[in-house]
Amino acid sequence: MLASLLFLAPLALASPLYKRQSNTYPEPLQRGPPPRQPWIDTYNAAKAAGKIPSFAPARLNSDGVPFYSGGVATDDKGVCSWSQAHCFGDNDIYDAPDGMYAINFDDGPVPASIPLYNFLEKENQTGTHFLIGTNVVDYPDAFKKVLDIGGHVAVHTWSHPYMTTMDDMQVLGELGWTAQAIFDHSNGIVPAFWRPPYGDADARVRAIAEEVFGLKLVGWNRDSNDWCLNDNPGSACAAxxxxxxxxxxxxxRGWQTGAKSPGCIGLEHETGSLIVNAFISTYPGIKQHGWDARCVPDLFNLDWYQNGKNNDGPFDTSFVIGSGPDSNSTSSASSATSSASSSASTASVSSSGSARASSSATVSSAGVAVPSKDAQASTDKDSGASALSRSSLAGSVAVVGLVAVAALA
Structure with missing residues (x-):
């Protein structure tokens, strides 16, 4: 991977966004890479303070779905597993405010992303891009491009695993190395948001993300299943x-013509021409049907990064990845999310502390939500409900030519 070790030259005078990286990264798509010692130190402090729960990681069953041994409660009264109980954490984002439409994509940056970036730039449209750390390192030109167009970048792990099956040190490595790659290949951007592959998270994983890296989880309330067409064009996607x-x-188009309460945070990807072209072809309908389309943090008037409002900076480059959350960013994010959720015109509050998110948003006093039956039917498809879903990244990797495809087989 000599090519992946050739990094951006210093461009400080030409642009404030780029600097030379100096870290030695894990192997491409290495599963749960060993974390750096500063991240371990922060983790140990948070663990000692009782901020990170202790329970065994999930395992994959024969269908490729994470499960917990020993009768562990998987709902909000237990480990709050998305894959098992479709449980959201207190600080998770999953609905947009009424009338708002999140422009967001997973699995970049890759060469196939460039036409999407060019289109968003032409439309003067910001979007959130949940990036795989390996891709940030291997495709620095694509990463540079997404910043050049004003895109908001966030974490999507180093190797795209089921995060609940990782032990604590592996979780640190997956999140930390992706955040570090983004920091190093930009002028010190510190990500503030992340999305777990397949939506797979639980209370332990969320706590590590929040307490060590200051990352707020972003889920979704609509699922395109576009990854399937990217990986398996033809009849394989009939299911x-x-x-x-x-x-x-x-x-x-159904999203665009559907109910505007709650607003739309859809699951889409940027790793193939077919799925990128589908977004480009249907994009005009977002505006035609009166949606307010923004990147994820702009839905809630949040800063894009822990150390900067947006890509214009300035950035506090003294911020150390994995040194814990920025208190101002965390508190403002929590407040904004709570405000946005409670402002939904059809929202109702459950005194039981649990809720079901549907086209009529329901939010508990704790902020925990579970999709309705219809929403679950959609999200099941990306939460690892089948071996086909489990292989989605491997197919995407093959399309864009990443090395180490065999590691995902």
């Missing part, structure tokens, strides 16, 4: 209601 690009475009 997800997709037989080709026309079905995907129909799904996206």
């Amino acid at each position: 997800y209601g997709l037989s080709g690009a026309s079905d995907l475009e129909a799904e996206l």
Whole structure:
């Protein structure tokens, strides 16, 4: 991977966004790479303070779905597992405010992302890009491009695993090395948001993300299943209601013509021409149907990064990745999310402390939500409910030419 070790030259005078990186990174797509000692130190302090719960990681069953041994409660009264109970944490983002539409994509940056970036730039449209750390290192030109167009970047782990199956040190490595790569390949951007692959998170994983790296989890309330067409063009995607690009475009148009309460945070990807073109083809409908389209933090008037409001900076480059959350960023994010959720015109509050998020948003006093039956049917498809879903990243990697595909087989 000599090519992946050739990094951006210093461009401080030409642009405030780039600097030379100096870290030695894990192998591409290395599963749960060993963390750096400063991240371990922060973790140990948070653990000693009782901020990170102790329970065994999940394991994958024969269907490729994470499960917990020993009768562990998986709902909000227990480990709050997304994959098992569709449980959201207190600080998770999953609904947009009424009338708002999140522009966001997973699995970049890769060469296939460039046409998407060019389109967003032409439309003067900001979006959130949940990036795989390996791709940030291997495709520095694509990463540079997403920053050049004003894109908001966030963490999507180093190797795209089921995060609840990782032990604590592996969780640190997956999140830390991705955040570090973003920091190093920019002028010190410190990510403030992340999305777990397949939506797979629990109370332990969330706590590590929040307490060590200051990362707020972003879920979704609509699922395009576009990854399937990217990986398996043809009949293999029939189980997800997709037989080709026309079905995907129909799904996206359905979001646009549907209810505006709660607002839309959809799950889409940027790793193939078919799925990128489907977004580009249907994008005009977002504006035509009166949606206010923004990147994720702009939905809630939050800063994009822990050390900067947006890509214009300035950035506090003295901030150390894995040194714990920035208190101002964390508190403002929590407040904004709570305000946005409670402002939904159809919201109702559950005194039981649990809730079901549907087209009529329901939010508990603790901020914990579970999708309705209809929402679960959609999100099941990306939460690891089948071996086909489990192989989605491997297919994407093959499409864009990443090395180490065999490691995901």
